[in-house]
Amino acid sequence: MGDAAPRVEDAPSPTAPVRVPRVELRRLVVRDFRNLERVDLAVPPDGLTIVGENGHGKTNLLESVYYLELLRSVRGARDADLVRFGAVGFHVSAEVAVPAGEAGTARADRVIDREVGVGFERATKRKRVRIDGAEVPRLSDALGAVPSVIFSPGDVVLVAGSPSERRRYLDVALALTSRRYLSALQAYRGALVRRNAALRDAMRSGRGEGRASVWEPQLAEHGAVLWTERRRWVRQHAEAFAQLCAAIGERSPMRLRYATALDVPHVAGDDDSVDGAREALKRALADKRPLDLKRGLTHAGPHRDDLELAMGGRDLRLFGSAGQQRTAAIALRMLEAATLRDHVGSAPLFLLDDPFAELDARRAHRILALLGDAGLGQVLLVVPRASDVPPELTRLPRAGIQDGVLSL
Numbered sequence: 001m002g003d004a005a006p007r008v009e010d011a012p013s014p015t016a017p018v019r020v021p022r023v024e025l026r027r028l029v030v031r032d033f034r035n036l037e038r039v040d041l042a043v044p045p046d047g048l049t050i051v052g053e054n055g056h057g058k059t060n061l062l063e064s065v066y067y068l069e070l071l072r073s074v075r076g077a078r079d080a081d082l083v084r085f086g087a088v089g090f091h092v093s094a095e096v097a098v099p100a101g102e103a104g105t106a107r108a109d110r111v112i113d114r115e116v117g118v119g120f121e122r123a124t125k126r127k128r129v130r131i132d133g134a135e136v137p138r139l140s141d142a143l144g145a146v147p148s149v150i151f152s153p154g155d156v157v158l159v160a161g162s163p164s165e166r167r168r169y170l171d172v173a174l175a176l177t178s179r180r181y182l183s184a185l186q187a188y189r190g191a192l193v194r195r196n197a198a199l200r201d202a203m204r205s206g207r208g209e210g211r212a213s214v215w216e217p218q219l220a221e222h223g224a225v226l227w228t229e230r231r232r233w234v235r236q237h238a239e240a241f242a243q244l245c246a247a248i249g250e251r252s253p254m255r256l257r258y259a260t261a262l263d264v265p266h267v268a269g270d271d272d273s274v275d276g277a278r279e280a281l282k283r284a285l286a287d288k289r290p291l292d293l294k295r296g297l298t299h300a301g302p303h304r305d306d307l308e309l310a311m312g313g314r315d316l317r318l319f320g321s322a323g324q325q326r327t328a329a330i331a332l333r334m335l336e337a338a339t340l341r342d343h344v345g346s347a348p349l350f351l352l353d354d355p356f357a358e359l360d361a362r363r364a365h366r367i368l369a370l371l372g373d374a375g376l377g378q379v380l381l382v383v384p385r386a387s388d389v390p391p392e393l394t395r396l397p398r399a400g401i402q403d404g405v406l407s408l
């Protein structure tokens with residue numbers, strides 16, 4: 001690792017540009033990841049536009065970069081499916097400069113240069129992560145190593161898809177920015193799998209209620225952290241969500257709410273009491289246990305909650321137009337970027353996967369202006385045609401991609 005002065009760039013907004021430090025991807029090396037056999041890319045400081053026809057590997061390239069952030073596929077693919085057909089494993093590595101400062105101050109006083117590499121072997125199913133040459137003992141220690149946010153037309157599932165998509169969105173945004181949330185999430189998931197297995201056993205044998213209930217204190221303990229942090233995040237970002245949607249061009253008021261069946265008594269002056277949530281969750285688990293035993297499934301807890309999105313009081317999922325749903329999905333990604341920026345103290349890398357497809361030019365322009373105002377980071381933009389590059393980003397250097405091979 002080395003320290004240097006932070007890099008500060010002008011944001012491209014036509015209105016009041018904001019100068020922010022930003023994460024900078026300097027070099028990307030990819031081997032045998034999907035259709036990318038060999039990529040060795042020196043990324044220009046401002047970023048890059050990559051133009052290529054459908055199916056040539058544009059999304060794969062962004063997926064490989066984002067793999068370094070999440071250590072799994074952003075498309076939810078299994079690691080084995082990411083290995084290039086016929087290859088034994090994949091490897092992705094990057095040299096990245098991350099301005100760092102005190103969390104929450106959005107101010108950077110130094111730059112951390114780091115090398116991050118991830119390798120996966122198909123035969124052993126082993127995944128190894130190295131930071132600055134040293135293997136990290138636990139994968140979770142390397143999460144968030146290349147702070148980035150990805151925007152793509154597929155994000156519409158955040159709005160139109162099932163509640164699990166929105167829970168995953170919250171889990172990713174919070175796990176990448178809160179160690180406490182990440183540990184609670186891992187522990188909660190583990191306890192949930194075990195309780196559900198015990199419930200299924202009990203369902204088959206008609207006995208063993210105790211083996212299921214033994215997991216409830218753990219579920220309540222960790223579930224309360226998830227519940228409280230998610231609610232706090234939604235409360236802190238609901239206003240910004242409404243404002244972003246309006247600024248993008250939505251006329252109906254948009255609302256973001258954490259929808260939960262958990263009944264936590266309100267304690268004056270303390271909206272974030274983990275104690276209250278833990279006790280409420282314990283009660284809910286015990287109340288639902290007879291039903292759980294009948295169905296072999298846990299019915300109470302944050303794994304059943306939702307992030308409710310409404311437009312003028314109506315469910316956006318059921319009543320929103322395609323464009324309105326896209327607008328809300330982009331606003332959610334912007335909130336994710338803001339959450340990362342607040343945590344890291346610098347603008348994340350923006351991976352833009354043809355994000356303005358199907359949006360009218362005015363909305364696309366406003367989105368870019370908003371991103372600029374908030375401090376747009378380094379950009380990797382991929383589009384199928386050069387004419388799809390919005391005027392605000394034509395300044396970026398260009399590359400092409402064909403059959404997984406980049407040409408600069």
Ligand SMILES: Nc1ncnc2c1ncn2[C@@H]1O[C@H](COP(=O)(O)OP(=O)(O)OP(=O)(O)O)[C@@H](O)[C@H]1O
Nearest residue numbers: 034035054055056057058059060081082083084085
């Ligand atoms: N494990 C793999 N090994 C080799 N090739 C793969 C693998 N997984 C996917 N592909 C190939 O990658 C290609 C798709 O790449 P990608 O999704 O990046 O396309 P794209 O350029 O983003 O296209 P579009 O513009 O349609 O979104 C397909 O041709 C697919 O067969």
